[in-house]
Amino acid sequence: xxxxxLGRRLLAEAIGTAFLLAAVVGSxxxxxxxxxxxxxxxxxxxxxxxxxxxVALILTFGPISGAHFNPAxxxxxxxxxxxxxxxxxxxxxxxxxxxxxxVWLAHLMFDLPILQTSVHRRTGLGxxxxxxxxxxxxxxxxxxxxxxxxRAVPTMVAGYITAAYWFTSSTxxxxxxxTVARAMTxxxxxxxxxxxxxxxxxxxxxxxxxxxxxxxxLGPSTRxxxx
Numbered sequence: 001x002x003x004x005x006l007g008r009r010l011l012a013e014a015i016g017t018a019f020l021l022a023a024v025v026g027s028x029x030x031x032x033x034x035x036x037x038x039x040x041x042x043x044x045x046x047x048x049x050x051x052x053x054x055v056a057l058i059l060t061f062g063p064i065s066g067a068h069f070n071p072a073x074x075x076x077x078x079x080x081x082x083x084x085x086x087x088x089x090x091x092x093x094x095x096x097x098x099x100x101x102x103v104w105l106a107h108l109m110f111d112l113p114i115l116q117t118s119v120h121r122r123t124g125l126g127x128x129x130x131x132x133x134x135x136x137x138x139x140x141x142x143x144x145x146x147x148x149x150x151r152a153v154p155t156m157v158a159g160y161i162t163a164a165y166w167f168t169s170s171t172x173x174x175x176x177x178x179t180v181a182r183a184m185t186x187x188x189x190x191x192x193x194x195x196x197x198x199x200x201x202x203x204x205x206x207x208x209x210x211x212x213x214x215x216x217x218l219g220p221s222t223r224x225x226x227x
Contacts, residue, residue: 004064006087012065013091014098016057020069021102021181022109023053028188029110042188043165051162058154067154070175071095072207076139079211092177099181107185118183118190122170127195128202130170135206137164138174143214176200 004012027049031042058067066082068074071092078088107114141160145153164172173179173191179200183193191199 006090009065009087010090010094012061013068014094014101016061016065016067017069017095017098017177018102018105019057020050020053021099021178022105024050024178025103025106025182025185025187025189026109027053029106029112032188043171046188047162047165050165051158054158054161055154058157062154065091069095069177070138071177072135072139072175072203073142075204076143076207076211080143080215095177096180099177100184103181103185106187112187116184116186116190118186118192120186120190120192121195122191123195123198127170128198130168131173131199131202132206132209134164134168134170134172134174135203136210139207139210140214143211143218147218170199173199174203174206176203179203 024046028042028046031045031049035042035045057069061067066077068077068091074083074088074091074095077083078085083091104114107116137160138157141156142153145156149156161172161174164174173182176199179191179196182189182191183196184190
């Protein structure tokens, strides 16, 4: 069977990323409405819904596009030879645009104003460290999973992100496209736009550190790494 065309791969990335953000933001809105002000319960519901969506979306779109849904993942896999740079740039553009569309879709479903900006403060060394740790772990498990147990990667990613909602101070965005999109919702999942850059810098630093360490730990590969 021939590999999917670039157009099909980009469409798969777009749909998957949009649905991921709809799940993150939509479940946050629903959780906030139903939790009666209990922030812990709302976070638990948000985490479980996000993890469940990740399993389903990666299994659905992974065979088509690799189901990156994340510019940090795309950059690391490109450096490891899974994509050409032209394709990688297109992946990242599509991921960012689709993530924003997914936020707007969530607003539409819940009868909220489509265009919003967040006032949810997420900044400081602790939050940035949380994003570094979250992204470092995500890249590490993807690279190891792809090498040793590729079929388990969807479950690994979903389980890790669900856990990282709780063990990181930042609630584990671990994704530059997600971070930009979540600045456009003044809901439970939002982030103040002025705090986005700090998160993205921490995410890229975590991804780079993880790629370097895992490259040494795993050693040379006999085939390009891909999700």
